[in-house]
Amino acid sequence: MxxxxxxxxxxxxxxxxxxxxxxxxxxxxxxxxxxxxxxxxxxxxxxxxxxxxxxxxSEFSVMNTESALSYFEEKGYSVSELIPFIKDQLYELNLVKGDEHPLIPFPALNGGKMMIDQIRVLNHKWIITNFTDGKYWGEMFLSYELSEDKKLTFKVEKSFLYPFN
The missing domain is CATH 1.20.5 (Single alpha-helices involved in coiled-coils or other helix-helix interfaces)
Structure with missing residues (x-):
């Protein structure tokens, strides 16, 4: 129990x-x-x-602008090859001998050389870039034209250098 x-x-x-x-x-x-x-x-x-x-x-990008894409296609260019080509042409300008960059209208202020850092192709005519000498930096608005023989010409429309601190 x-x-x-x-x-x-x-x-x-x-x-x-x-x-x-x-x-x-x-x-x-x-x-x-x-x-x-x-x-x-x-x-x-x-x-x-x-x-x-x-x-x-992505609103201001050539890849999302239908009219820019159709412009390039009408000219017979492949956009997937053309955009890297345009960027490479701008980056190659960084390698030009001399103290000053051929497009950047400002001299380097710390003894180096101003160089293009980033590039955004906006459409079939315009590019925005930023540039720096390692300490100071600015931005440029460029227009560009592609000739029939695939030669690029760039023109600086506006540019500015950010104020020093």
């Missing part, structure tokens, strides 16, 4: 303990699910914001 009572107490104790553990796990699951849903909404918003930002940044 004592054995029966002892085993009943043991079963009741295990039942209560198991129930408490199960409720604790269920509570943790509910909290994790709530966090997952909240984080999912947050990540969805972040992804949406990033897509909007990418869309804004």
């Amino acid at each position: 004592y054995l029966f009572i002892f085993s009943m107490l043991l079963v009741v104790f295990q039942y209560v303990n198991s129930k408490r553990i199960l409720e604790s796990y269920e509570e943790k699951i509910v909290k994790k699910e709530a966090h997952r849903v909240r984080d999912g909404v947050k990540f969805t918003d972040s992804i949406s914001d990033m897509r909007d930002e990418i869309s804004k940044l």
Whole structure:
């Protein structure tokens, strides 16, 4: 009889303990699910914001300007080959011997040479670049023309050097 009572107490104790553990796990699951849903909404918003930002940044790009693409195609150029060619031509101007860059209208102020750093081809006529001598930097707005024999000519329309600190 004592054995029966002892085993009943043991079963009741295990039942209560198991129930408490199960409720604790269920509570943790509910909290994790709530966090997952909240984080999912947050990540969805972040992804949406990033897509909007990418869309804004790619607005002024030759690859997203239909009229510029059709202009090049009508002339018989492959845009996927032409854009790197234009950029390479500008970067090659960095290698020209001498103290000054042929396009950048500002002399280097720290003893080096001003060089084109980044290039964005806006459309079939315009380019934006930034340039630096390692310490000072500025930006240029260029127009360009591609002749029938694939010779590029660049013209500086506007440029500026950022103020010194």
